[in-house]
Amino acid sequence: MTFKFDANRLVAVALMVLGLIMLLASFQINLDPDGGQGARIFPFLASTALLILGCLELKTALSKTVEGESSVFSSKRIKQMLLSPILWMSVLAFAYLWGIGKFGYLLSTAFVAPIALWTFGVRNYIGLLVGALLCPLIYHVLFFVVLGVFPPTGEWFDLLTVITGE
Amino acid sequence: MEIFTSLVTVLTDPVLIFYIFLAAITGMVIGAVPGLTAAAAIAMLLPLTFYMEPLVALAFLYVIGKSGRYGGSIAAILFNTPGTAASAATQIDGYPLAKQGLSSKAMKVATISSVIGDFTGEILLIVGVGTIAAIALKLGPPELFAVYFAAFVVIGSVIGKSITRGLASAAFGVLVSMIGLDPISSEERFTFGIFELSNGVGLVPLMIGIFVLGEVFAQLEQKQTKVKLFSEPESANDKARNQLTFKEYKPCIPHAIRSSFIGSCIGVLPGLGSAVAAFIAYGEGKRRARNPEQWGKGALEGIAAPEAANNAVSGPSMAPLLTLGIPGSTIGAILVGVFLIHGIQVGPTLFLTSKELVYNLFAAGLVGILLYGLIGYFGASVVGRFILKVPTNVLYPIIFLTAFIAAYSSRGNLFDVYVMIIAGIVGWLMRKFDFNPAAFIISFVLASGAEETFRQAILLSNDGVLIFLYRPVALAFILLGIAAIFLRVRSLKKQANHEEQSFESAK
Numbered sequence: 001m002t003f004k005f006d007a008n009r010l011v012a013v014a015l016m017v018l019g020l021i022m023l024l025a026s027f028q029i030n031l032d033p034d035g036g037q038g039a040r041i042f043p044f045l046a047s048t049a050l051l052i053l054g055c056l057e058l059k060t061a062l063s064k065t066v067e068g069e070s071s072v073f074s075s076k077r078i079k080q081m082l083l084s085p086i087l088w089m090s091v092l093a094f095a096y097l098w099g100i101g102k103f104g105y106l107l108s109t110a111f112v113a114p115i116a117l118w119t120f121g122v123r124n125y126i127g128l129l130v131g132a133l134l135c136p137l138i139y140h141v142l143f144f145v146v147l148g149v150f151p152p153t154g155e156w157f158d159l160l161t162v163i164t165g166e
Numbered sequence: 167m168e169i170f171t172s173l174v175t176v177l178t179d180p181v182l183i184f185y186i187f188l189a190a191i192t193g194m195v196i197g198a199v200p201g202l203t204a205a206a207a208i209a210m211l212l213p214l215t216f217y218m219e220p221l222v223a224l225a226f227l228y229v230i231g232k233s234g235r236y237g238g239s240i241a242a243i244l245f246n247t248p249g250t251a252a253s254a255a256t257q258i259d260g261y262p263l264a265k266q267g268l269s270s271k272a273m274k275v276a277t278i279s280s281v282i283g284d285f286t287g288e289i290l291l292i293v294g295v296g297t298i299a300a301i302a303l304k305l306g307p308p309e310l311f312a313v314y315f316a317a318f319v320v321i322g323s324v325i326g327k328s329i330t331r332g333l334a335s336a337a338f339g340v341l342v343s344m345i346g347l348d349p350i351s352s353e354e355r356f357t358f359g360i361f362e363l364s365n366g367v368g369l370v371p372l373m374i375g376i377f378v379l380g381e382v383f384a385q386l387e388q389k390q391t392k393v394k395l396f397s398e399p400e401s402a403n404d405k406a407r408n409q410l411t412f413k414e415y416k417p418c419i420p421h422a423i424r425s426s427f428i429g430s431c432i433g434v435l436p437g438l439g440s441a442v443a444a445f446i447a448y449g450e451g452k453r454r455a456r457n458p459e460q461w462g463k464g465a466l467e468g469i470a471a472p473e474a475a476n477n478a479v480s481g482p483s484m485a486p487l488l489t490l491g492i493p494g495s496t497i498g499a500i501l502v503g504v505f506l507i508h509g510i511q512v513g514p515t516l517f518l519t520s521k522e523l524v525y526n527l528f529a530a531g532l533v534g535i536l537l538y539g540l541i542g543y544f545g546a547s548v549v550g551r552f553i554l555k556v557p558t559n560v561l562y563p564i565i566f567l568t569a570f571i572a573a574y575s576s577r578g579n580l581f582d583v584y585v586m587i588i589a590g591i592v593g594w595l596m597r598k599f600d601f602n603p604a605a606f607i608i609s610f611v612l613a614s615g616a617e618e619t620f621r622q623a624i625l626l627s628n629d630g631v632l633i634f635l636y637r638p639v640a641l642a643f644i645l646l647g648i649a650a651i652f653l654r655v656r657s658l659k660k661q662a663n664h665e666e667q668s669f670e671s672a673k
Contacts (some may be wrong), residue, residue: 011599022341030353039348042617046340053334085386093587116563139571149575
């Protein structure tokens, strides 16, 4: 008998793995000086609950038959996942954050705004250019000038320091 | 009596009135955009409120929540796309009316019923909250923990298709809230050697990730369908047909009143929310209606019932939050964050420490209802037209970018932005695999209070966890939680059997 993975089984296994990791991590929490469970008890209970719920989920998932085509590891599914706009948007999100850390807020936003607009289907080049210029400007004025939030500075280069001359 | 003094305070403060007005419009617009919810709007706007006075901040977000619930009906009636899950019931009769060229009349019924429902809920909250708070003050740690336990179980199990995934969402929320230093012993928990995690995971970036970025991902995955606005009556004859007379609304009044009470009762229970209230009220209204055959084909009563119930949830859902510190909804969970940011501890002592603030908030809620009612009655179609002019392919990238700066602004920390992105991916996965993001967030907020009361109860006890069985109130709430799971399993089994039978008979 071969064990086929479908989404439900994968979810169940993911829950069990997460529950197990958290359970093991809860044992790393030191006990109280008097030996009481204190800081450990709640994390222990919650991770045990997650592990048990994962087991129940797996039991339910195993009771259902899996069609051969529905395997989450089929080449078609993997290709779909790799081409998914969500994966692309997630990569863009992390890249944007990295960019803010290295090049400051203004430059990163000017770069990412048109890419985000493009991802959602905007194909007008003037619109993309306007987005690249207006987004950093409006957000900067609203959050860093009006609200007085301290802007994140770029480690390698920051356009804001060039503009303000500081 | 406090409410009258508070009403005077609110009505004589032009800044507060301005923000309530702004919130009424903002909530209505966001609620009417299909896919965007009031919770997402509140999460995104939360950092802006850090710089406001506590009352202004709370009133602004509270009224957005109220008018956002109402805004869903604009999309349901005018676009045939429910703006929120709760307004799906309104769509059943709203769409046929709009097809008959009576969209303005349908909107007027929805507005009046929403206002009746919301006022009823708010007044019941004002009248009852003091009593609940007085009772809550008498509860000790074992009873309070039992209430938390029941809340976790009800929130996790009642909503959604899967009980195990709902409860897993709640357990995961508890685990994420445990990250950081233990508040009593300062022991590190689940930090995995990452220094930034010592401060714990921030509520604001977590909520922005789950509700805002998660929604952006979900919208990106969905194929955008072009929505069409039903044309406004232009000829004198059409305008006359769209006028709502008292005679026409009169049969809706009993439905609006009954549904307001249904919504208020459901609102007090944590986790159930507006959608459940709207559908129960619709079903109950149809059962009692004199014209049940008209329901679903464009009955005005079919709009009045769900709209009144949907909005009546808003006020009473604040009762467990203000008296016990238990948010009954995602909006409630966000408001807990606002209270904490402004140094106000929600829970049984709130009425001793900040009674004036609470009543001022209620008064702001009443003014907000009146304002969104007036704006909606005279300008719902303008809001609908405005939304159609904002292309979603521009709106969602803007929301995507706003999520980053909003998450950063909460503590001026780029690590919070990492948290927001991860929460966004988790939120999207939760929606995709039928987990319950609301249960996750509410449990995240509840966990610290639950842990504190649990540990206090154990310290009080000579028999360990048996203290929860010896105290009758605590035992009653624990049994309530267990009963909630049992009843939910039974109802899901019944539903599955019914579907199986329908499938067999269709073959």
